[in-house]
Amino acid sequence: MHVLITGGRGFLGARLARRLREAGHRVTLFDTHQAQARADVSGMETVTGDICDFHAVLDAVDAASPDVIVHAAAIVGGVLSMEQPAATVHVNVAGTVHVLEAMRLRGVPRAFMISSEECYGSFGYEPADEAHPLVPATPYGITKVAAEWYTGYYRRRFGVEMVNVRTSWVYGAGMPRLRFETKLILDALTTGVALSETGADHRIDYTHVDDFVDGLLRLIEAPRLDHQAYNISSGRAVRLGDLAELIAANIPGARIEVGNGLLEFAPGFPAPVKGALSIERARREVGYQPRISLEEGMRRYVDDLRRASSVVS
Numbered sequence: 001m002h003v004l005i006t007g008g009r010g011f012l013g014a015r016l017a018r019r020l021r022e023a024g025h026r027v028t029l030f031d032t033h034q035a036q037a038r039a040d041v042s043g044m045e046t047v048t049g050d051i052c053d054f055h056a057v058l059d060a061v062d063a064a065s066p067d068v069i070v071h072a073a074a075i076v077g078g079v080l081s082m083e084q085p086a087a088t089v090h091v092n093v094a095g096t097v098h099v100l101e102a103m104r105l106r107g108v109p110r111a112f113m114i115s116s117e118e119c120y121g122s123f124g125y126e127p128a129d130e131a132h133p134l135v136p137a138t139p140y141g142i143t144k145v146a147a148e149w150y151t152g153y154y155r156r157r158f159g160v161e162m163v164n165v166r167t168s169w170v171y172g173a174g175m176p177r178l179r180f181e182t183k184l185i186l187d188a189l190t191t192g193v194a195l196s197e198t199g200a201d202h203r204i205d206y207t208h209v210d211d212f213v214d215g216l217l218r219l220i221e222a223p224r225l226d227h228q229a230y231n232i233s234s235g236r237a238v239r240l241g242d243l244a245e246l247i248a249a250n251i252p253g254a255r256i257e258v259g260n261g262l263l264e265f266a267p268g269f270p271a272p273v274k275g276a277l278s279i280e281r282a283r284r285e286v287g288y289q290p291r292i293s294l295e296e297g298m299r300r301y302v303d304d305l306r307r308a309s310s311v312v313s
């Protein structure tokens with residue numbers, strides 16, 4: 001199978017590319033010229049372009065003639081989307097429409113968009129399954145829901161198949177953002193002290209990148225899929241206060257403290273209340289089963305960051 005990955009040099013795109021190659025598939029990466037590869041993609045075919053430029057997307061599809069597209073290019077995360085609300089719409093919504101249009105014009109049979117639990121906003125129940133109402137709380141979540149609605153429109157109107165793969169907080173080597181856990185670990189490794197004023201009571205479904213990639217690969221290789229949306233996560237939520245203790249256990253001597261309460265995306269603006277996602281649909285249809293415990297995954301992640309920051313602790 002030949003897979004074109006938009007955002008292919010990014011954290012999830014590059015890791016998926018490597019797994020696809022190991023599984024014997026051909027891969028072409030599409031990303032901007034500024035993108036730094038978040039995993040080893042040496043030797044892979046790469047097309048440079050901007051997802052906001054429709055002709056660049058169409059040229060990439062023409063050059064690769066892919067059997068499958070994985071659409072991972074995006075401006076990622078609630079905080080970044082609040083800093084760049086209009087750019088987030090251009091990249092996440094118009095970019096997705098460009099991929100859908102190219103699929104329609106060139107007859108690409110199937111695609112997968114990496115979507116997010118942010119589509120659900122604050123969880124109304126738990127575990128949140130794919131039927132949970134879509135009530136996004138941030139510009140990022142709003143763009144992901146809008147992009148998903150475009151996939152629905154293109155499917156109904158033109159028979160274009162882009163499946164939405166909703167995931168949670170994916171972590172592991174190469175994570176490009178200073179998210180809660182990454183900041184705690186780096187602060188603890190570099191200064192011996194990591195403090196967060198709030199967040200201990202927030203609960204997050206953390207998914208190790210290798211598990212996410214495994215789930216996505218299973219969906220890609222499935223001969224047929226019965227649904228348009230799949231949650232791929234660990235299926236379990238951890239309190240961030242407990243996560244901090246787990247991290248501290250891997251950094252002897254470090255002082256890590258997280259204040260009570262929920263996380264805030266900005267002062268006075270709480271992050272949506274989360275929890276576990278239901279992964280039953282993916283488990284049932286493609287046999288997805290996360291394998292890396294949070295304890296093991298965080299131990300590996302601390303080791304990765306320790307090596308990357310060359311800190312001996």
Ligand SMILES: NC(=O)c1ccc[n+]([C@@H]2O[C@H](COP(=O)([O-])OP(=O)(O)OC[C@H]3O[C@@H](n4cnc5c(N)ncnc54)[C@H](O)[C@@H]3O)[C@@H](O)[C@H]2O)c1
Pocket residue numbers: 006007008009010011012013030031032034035036038049050051052071072073074075076077091114115116117167168169170171176
């Ligand atoms: N990592 C997570 O925890 C997580 C959780 C839920 C959903 N997602 C989704 O997964 C996908 C990949 O995220 P990631 O964590 O790998 O982030 P990332 O930032 O590492 O990857 C995004 C990639 O998109 C590229 N990109 C951005 N703007 C572009 C443009 N205008 N044209 C072409 N390429 C562009 C970037 O250069 C980057 O390589 C995104 O769609 C994101 O919304 C990620």
